Amino acid sequence: MGNKTSPMEFILSDLAEKPILQMLCFPVFFTIYLIGSVGNMMIITIILKAPHLWTPMYFFIVNLAGLDMCYISTIVPNLLVNSLRQRKTISYEGCVVQLYVFLMMASTESCLLAAMSYDRYVAICHPLRYTVIINRDVCLQLNVSSWIIGIIYSSIHTSNTFQLHFCRSNVIDHFFCDIPPLLKIACSDTRFNKIMVYGVGAVLILPCFPLIIVSYIYIIHDVLRIPSATGRRKTFSTCVSHLMAVGLFYLTGSSVYLQPLSTTTTQQQDKVSAVFYTILVPMANPIIYSLRNKDLKESISKMMTTKFH
Structure with missing residues (x-):
C-alpha cells in the first residue's frame, strides 16, 4: 500500500x-x-422590498437565490485564483x-x-385551499427540511471520502474537489x-425528481382542463421559470452522477458538465426568474425607474 499519509495539498x-x-x-x-452574484442579490433585494411579493412562491425564490449565491461561491473564487x-x-x-459545501448546496x-x-x-x-395548505409554517418546514437533508447528505459523503488514503497521487483530474475524481x-x-x-x-435525493415529475403531471392535467387557451397559457406561465431551472439542474448534474463511477467517459466531458451544474445554473436562475416572471419583472422595472429618475 505504500505510504498512507494524506497529502498536504491537492493539485487541480x-x-x-x-x-x-x-x-x-x-x-x-x-x-x-459577477452576473450570478449580482443577479441573485438583486432578486433577494427586490422581493424583500416589495410586500406584494411576500408569498410562498417568492419565499422559495428568495431561498433559491441565496442558495445559488453560496453555491457559485463554492467553486468559482478558487477557480479564478488558480486560472x-x-x-x-x-x-x-x-x-x-x-466538497462538503458543494455537496450540501447541490443536494439542498x-x-x-x-x-x-x-x-x-x-x-x-387546489387554488382555494392554497393559503391553508402552503402556510408560513409549511414553507419554513419545507425550507429547513431541504437544508437538513443537504447537511446529512454532504456529511455522509464527505466523511466517507476523506476516510480514504490518497497515497497513489495528489493530482485531481478536475477543476474542483468532487467525489468521482477523488475516488x-x-x-x-x-x-x-x-x-x-x-x-x-437513492434515499435522500433521488425521490426529489419523481416528486417534481408527479407534480407536473397533475399540473398539466389540470391546466388542459381550462377551457380557454389564454387561461391555460396564463396558468402554466407561472411554472415555466421553475421548469427551466429544474431542467438545467437535473440534466447537467445527472450526466455525471447517474452514470456508473467506473465508466470511461472522458474527464473533459465531465468538466464541461460540471461547469453547467456548478457555475452556469446558479448564474442562469436569476435571469430565468427575472425574465419569465411578470411580477418580478415589473418590480425590477419599477426599482430601476425609481433609482434613475
Missing part, C-alpha cells in the same frame, strides 16, 4: 486543455460570477471544505426545487464509497 487540473482557452478562463468566469497561477492547488483542508437545491414544484402543484390544482486517486478500497454514492442518493 486545467479546466480547458488548449492554452488559448485557459487564457479565457479568468475573464469568462469572472463575468459569470492566474501556473500551479493550481488546493489545500487538503480546503478540499474537504469545498435539489430538495428546494422539489418543494417549489409542490408549491406550484397546490397553487394550480480515482484513492489507494484504499472504494467499493463501499461507490455503493454509498448510489445508496444515500
Whole structure:
C-alpha cells in the first residue's frame, strides 16, 4: 500500500486543455460570477422590498437565490485564483471544505426545487385551499427540511471520502474537489464509497425528481382542463421559470452522477458538465426568474425607474 499519509495539498487540473482557452478562463468566469452574484442579490433585494411579493412562491425564490449565491461561491473564487497561477492547488483542508459545501448546496437545491414544484402543484390544482395548505409554517418546514437533508447528505459523503488514503497521487483530474475524481486517486478500497454514492442518493435525493415529475403531471392535467387557451397559457406561465431551472439542474448534474463511477467517459466531458451544474445554473436562475416572471419583472422595472429618475 505504500505510504498512507494524506497529502498536504491537492493539485487541480486545467479546466480547458488548449492554452488559448485557459487564457479565457479568468475573464469568462469572472463575468459569470459577477452576473450570478449580482443577479441573485438583486432578486433577494427586490422581493424583500416589495410586500406584494411576500408569498410562498417568492419565499422559495428568495431561498433559491441565496442558495445559488453560496453555491457559485463554492467553486468559482478558487477557480479564478488558480486560472492566474501556473500551479493550481488546493489545500487538503480546503478540499474537504469545498466538497462538503458543494455537496450540501447541490443536494439542498435539489430538495428546494422539489418543494417549489409542490408549491406550484397546490397553487394550480387546489387554488382555494392554497393559503391553508402552503402556510408560513409549511414553507419554513419545507425550507429547513431541504437544508437538513443537504447537511446529512454532504456529511455522509464527505466523511466517507476523506476516510480514504490518497497515497497513489495528489493530482485531481478536475477543476474542483468532487467525489468521482477523488475516488480515482484513492489507494484504499472504494467499493463501499461507490455503493454509498448510489445508496444515500437513492434515499435522500433521488425521490426529489419523481416528486417534481408527479407534480407536473397533475399540473398539466389540470391546466388542459381550462377551457380557454389564454387561461391555460396564463396558468402554466407561472411554472415555466421553475421548469427551466429544474431542467438545467437535473440534466447537467445527472450526466455525471447517474452514470456508473467506473465508466470511461472522458474527464473533459465531465468538466464541461460540471461547469453547467456548478457555475452556469446558479448564474442562469436569476435571469430565468427575472425574465419569465411578470411580477418580478415589473418590480425590477419599477426599482430601476425609481433609482434613475
